Amino acid sequence: MRQLRALVVVATLVLAGQAAAGRGQPARQTTASTKQPTTYKVRSGDTLSSIAKKLHTTVEALVQANSLKKPGFIRAGQVLQLPAANDTPGADGVTTQLSTVSVVLGQNGAQTYTVVKNDNLSAIATRFKVTVADLARTNNLKINRALQIGRKLSIPGPTWQCPVAGKHTFTNDWGAPRSGGRRHQGNDLFAARGTAVVAPVGGVVTDGSGGLGGTAFMLAGTDGVVYYGAHLDKLTITPGATVAPGAQLGVVGDSGNAKGGPTHLHFQVRYNGAWVNPFPTLSRWCA
Numbered sequence: 001m002r003q004l005r006a007l008v009v010v011a012t013l014v015l016a017g018q019a020a021a022g023r024g025q026p027a028r029q030t031t032a033s034t035k036q037p038t039t040y041k042v043r044s045g046d047t048l049s050s051i052a053k054k055l056h057t058t059v060e061a062l063v064q065a066n067s068l069k070k071p072g073f074i075r076a077g078q079v080l081q082l083p084a085a086n087d088t089p090g091a092d093g094v095t096t097q098l099s100t101v102s103v104v105l106g107q108n109g110a111q112t113y114t115v116v117k118n119d120n121l122s123a124i125a126t127r128f129k130v131t132v133a134d135l136a137r138t139n140n141l142k143i144n145r146a147l148q149i150g151r152k153l154s155i156p157g158p159t160w161q162c163p164v165a166g167k168h169t170f171t172n173d174w175g176a177p178r179s180g181g182r183r184h185q186g187n188d189l190f191a192a193r194g195t196a197v198v199a200p201v202g203g204v205v206t207d208g209s210g211g212l213g214g215t216a217f218m219l220a221g222t223d224g225v226v227y228y229g230a231h232l233d234k235l236t237i238t239p240g241a242t243v244a245p246g247a248q249l250g251v252v253g254d255s256g257n258a259k260g261g262p263t264h265l266h267f268q269v270r271y272n273g274a275w276v277n278p279f280p281t282l283s284r285w286c287a
Contacts, residue, residue, distance in 0.1 A: 040082055053210040098275075105269070121141065165197070168191040170279075170282060185275050194233065214231050237250070
């Protein structure tokens with residue numbers, strides 16, 4: 001009889017729970033899921049670097065997500081869009097499908113441009129992202145000389161330098177497996193600790209440090225390409241500086257999740273809005 005009463009009590013509780021669920025009321029209390037924020041309101045004293053570290057992203061990813069024309073300028077009260085995780089560079093790689101684009105940078109060579117009405121060297125140099133001095137030198141022109149309509153000018157192609165200025169080795173480890181089902185989103189250039197890391201092209205440097213990449217730089221190149229280098233022991237350039245090709249940015253190390261392993265530069269290339277395999281370019285300029 002006692003067992004029968006226990007069964008009746010259990011059955012009553014089960015039916016009560018099912019009835020409550022049928023009326024749209026949960027039979028038991030559940031914890032609401034936490035939704036990840038998609039925006040961040042800038043506070044007084046914030047910088048892009050401090051925000052990137054706080055939110056486990058990078059300066060470049062914030063710049064891209066918000067189309068910031070002046071990466072160093074943000075104001076208190078400004079609302080920033082947070083980048084999607086897959087758009088953030090880092091030595092841990094990504095879980096989504098990697099780009100299959102193959103490109104060799106720095107091999108554009110000289111282009112030809114025909115002068116039109118109201119053209120001048122400064123405007124043409126700005127259009128093709130070269131210096132006035134280089135444009136004038138390539139075409140044997142004086143900088144202040146008026147241009148003849150219809151004249152064909154040779155536009156100098158961009159230069160490109162290996163980002164590790166010293167003895168190094170590398171392989172095509174783009175897409176190599178990483179923990180958590182991730183794939184490697186760059187190439188690793190192994191070199192002795194302290195080997196100089198340099199700008200492959202001219203451009204503006206920002207601090208890309210944080211997360212698994214450790215000490216890192218971001219370079220918005222004059223060629224329209226964005227470069228990311230991680231695991232440095234230190235940066236040797238002031239973030240926000242404009243640099244020439246070959247300018248030293250830092251030194252090879254093992255910061256971030258590379259700590260204790262072989263010292264190297266983790267190197268990524270963002271071309272036409274997507275991270276692409278650096279190997280074809282590195283093979284051309286670093287072999």
